[in-house]
Amino acid sequence: GQNIDQPTEMTATEGAIVQINCTYQTSGFNGLFWYQQHAGEAPTFLSYNVLDGLEEKGRFSSFLSRSKGYSYLLLKELQMKDSASYLCAALDSNYQLIWGAGTKLIIKP
């Protein structure tokens, strides 16, 4: 079956760095998305990786290892507004997104 695993909740301190991991098992693979979702709001796009390696976009970076079925989202210089859920989603062979349950990130002052 198809499966996405990510931690349910993480806590970090304002100004610090946090890494949110995601492992995936899908039938076929056409890339890995990360979305941010604030409570009560819609998911918004953060990043897309299809090749191995690190993609950096400001304070956020995303890494992919296709051979390990593994990705992580790295958030630097954490701000209180980064408190949100982070959703990992893999694109399968039919180009349908398979979503993880999300990681709730709590930022403490």
Next chain:
Amino acid sequence: IAGITQAPTSQILAAGRRMTLRCTQDMRHNAMYWYRQDLGLGLRLIHYSNTAGTTGKGEVPDGYSVSRANTDDFPLTLASAVPSQTSVYFCASSDSGGVADTQYFGPGTRLTVL
């Protein structure tokens, strides 16, 4: 303002009633999607449409139907609502379907079926 709108924002519905959730986008995207989001679970695809006039079933289509008469609108209908359909429903769109395009989400409809 460009984007996706959904209506209603929230709704409480008696079991057995028929309900249509509306979704409209003004980005001229070809593909549209309906998801439900439940606590502790990832977003699950209900139905999708890669282009006007075509629709397809997602992971959890039972009890739901859709139509895509034009590019902009993609309504989701619950023919006879049941309590297990209590959820937050998100509509999304992307430039193309069947490729690795970013999906953009509407604000969601919170539906409670009693």
